[in-house]
């Protein structure tokens with residue numbers, strides 16, 4: 001019964017890429033982040049757009065994503081930002097994928113496979129400058145590098161790190177970001193002495209790409225910005241995803257009736273109610289109960305009662321012409337009433353990343369591409 005349509009506007013993706021590129025010096029390239037189905041926008045389709053626009057890398061998390069890109073005919077360098085398991089070393093090399101290395105365990109396997117295949121294993125080493133997730137600890141990176149350089153067949157062609165709070169304007173967060181930047185700078189300066197072939201140095205996610213030019217080095221890794229989930233005054237980034245459904249059922253309900261699970265909403269007047277076949281199973285989270293809004297005939301309509309697994313109720317009393325089958329916009333639309341990813345992330349008490357992944361990723365078969 002569920003019905004959701006996710007429309008991705010390729011032209012907006014292209015524009016966003018060009019806008020971001022316009023902020024970069026000619027020495028810095030873009031490595032478009034297309035992991036996790038390009039944040040719900042569809043990995044292969046988005047990768048093709050960004051390749052046409054000149055991305056120098058495609059950034060994903062997992063080897064399966066890298067293999068899918070290769071099997072789709074894409075030949076650009078692919079960085080596996082989540083690293084690999086040792087047993088994936090052979091595939092990684094044979095598919096020409098570049099893993100990020102945060103520890104020694106995959107290096108031995110990569111080296112062995114590279115020697116056996118008579119090929120090179122190109123890797124990027126990640127140093128943890130403060131994100132505290134993946135990456136070689138700061139205190140160990142020098143000895144790690146020496147060890148990495150001792151493995152035959154392994155070529156260290158990149159050095160990277162990742163910011164923890166680059167998007168935050170809070171003073172203490174800015175200080176933390178600058179501290180990460182300086183830590184990375186000192187590592188890069190030092191590492192260059194040992195890595196004459198170091199080709200790629202990268203640190204910046206979208207927020208840093210847009211706001212912190214000192215963090216660009218020769219490659220930046222924007223994700224969210226390409227999809228329009230972050231905005232800055234100097235360029236025009238727009239959301240490429242629109243999510244819609246249709247009205248499945250309409251009914252007039254008298255004053256004083258409870259609607260949906262848990263009796264969480266009671267009509268305070270005679271109410272025209274529209275039922276939309278979308279719920280939390282398709283990423284329209286239950287936290288939107290009695291809180292979210294959708295657009296019907298260009299008007300905002302409040303979600304009333306609890307959002308169910310595959311149904312949501314709207315109060316459409318103020319839209320008398322409304323009829324069965326009318327389109328309903330969950331995210332998108334035009335003009336001042338439009339519902340942006342920022343509205344949804346506020347109502348859901350989350351971040352734009354999660355909204356894109358939920359709404360775009362929950363029903364991949366329903367993605368449609370325009371332009």
Ligand SMILES: Cc1ncc(COP(=O)(O)O)c(C=O)c1O
Pocket residue numbers: 033081162204205206207221222223224225
């Ligand atoms: C290592 C790494 N680099 C870059 C990005 C892109 O970040 P953003 O989407 O904030 O631009 C991510 C995303 O999570 C990441 O994990």
